[in-house]
Amino acid sequence: MKSNNALKRYAAPLLATAALIAFMIAVPDLAPKTAASLIGQIKTMLLVVPPIFLLLGLLDVWVPRETMIRFMGPDSGIKGPIIAFALGSAAAGPLYGAFPVAAVLMKKGSSFTNILIFIGAWSTTKVPMFLFETQALGYRFALSRLAIDLVGIVVIALALKTVIPVKEVEQIYKASETERK
Numbered sequence: 001m002k003s004n005n006a007l008k009r010y011a012a013p014l015l016a017t018a019a020l021i022a023f024m025i026a027v028p029d030l031a032p033k034t035a036a037s038l039i040g041q042i043k044t045m046l047l048v049v050p051p052i053f054l055l056l057g058l059l060d061v062w063v064p065r066e067t068m069i070r071f072m073g074p075d076s077g078i079k080g081p082i083i084a085f086a087l088g089s090a091a092a093g094p095l096y097g098a099f100p101v102a103a104v105l106m107k108k109g110s111s112f113t114n115i116l117i118f119i120g121a122w123s124t125t126k127v128p129m130f131l132f133e134t135q136a137l138g139y140r141f142a143l144s145r146l147a148i149d150l151v152g153i154v155v156i157a158l159a160l161k162t163v164i165p166v167k168e169v170e171q172i173y174k175a176s177e178t179e180r181k
Contacts, residue, residue: 056101068108088123089121102119112164
């Protein structure tokens, strides 16, 4: 029974691995490039994921749940989204790094809207990207894109909060609790 659950749980990665192997066999000319790309992605992940988990451990231990609820919980007011934007914008690393952080924020009592804002900010409002755009494309472009992103992230977060049923949100929070154990 347990191996059946493991098979179901890892069905997508196993299927992707099988598809990659089939591709490399079917198109042997691209196999070296494919393998090099895969190795590069694994190296990147090994450089990014451990520091994220170290910071998550510290966040989990150092920040009491009551503090997180006060600053990012459902009744946090405007400071919740501002903190979510700041955390997401200051974060480093690819988007897949945001999801373990979001799980810890959920465990600590952050509201679903603030979690969505955090993920949106992580994906679009990074400080280094803003600085690059400022130099490459000018302040006007960078500030315009940032303003549009800020509004867009809030609109999308509120729309998702409205559309996703409460029971489903509760299941997401429950899953974040069980995944951390």
